[in-house]
Amino acid sequence: MFAVAIALSAGAQDRNFHIFICIGQSNMEGNARVEDVDREGISPNYLMMAAVDFPGMGRTKGEWYPAVPPLCRENTGLTPADYFGRTLLEYLPEGHKVGIINVSVAGCKIDAFIKDKAEEYGKTGADWLQNIMKIYDGNPYEYVVKLAKQAQKDGVISGILLHQGESDPDDWTWPEKVKGIYEDFLKDLNLNAEEC
DSSP, rough: OHHHHHHHHOSSSSSEEEEEEEEHHHHHHHOOOOGGGGGSSSOOTEEESSSBBBBBGGGTTTTEEESOOOOOSTTBOOOOHHHHHHHHHHHHHHHHHEEEEEOTTTOGGGGGGTTTHHHHHHHHHHHHHHHHHHHHOOHHHHHHHHHHHTTTTEEEEEEEEEEEEOOOOOOOTTTHHHHHHHHHHHTTTTGGGGOO
């Protein structure tokens, strides 16, 4: 385990760049309207990796940009991640940075983020759900893992923010599914739970 931790440290360019994976449904996607005040006072140390191209904002998939909303996709709104990163920076030492990667799907069940169920789940939903899933190549989990691996060249994955559940109110296996997603992230991104 010690050897793995050393390898992770050696591979990251900046140990003070804390990257968070953001997944979920409509609220994490950005359901709230962005107001002018939400675009003000954002630290240059708060960044977002564009998960998709934002042509109207000049953002390209896989590149880092100031975390000015929207953070998920071009036509989404304000997310919990917007103020999470701003607040976290207030408590981190000077010189630290925070980055987020937001891959979220409005109205989805947690199955949209289970790597071996996502594609099948995406084919069974309403047209609008299938269209959002297609943006992420039919598998949001695999999609965000690819982006996160790219981001690990710049910094360290420090956590996962999940805001989902409204579409699963009667699924008593939901906690187990979330635990499975978390464990898959740890494995697929070579993360040590004690460091995240």
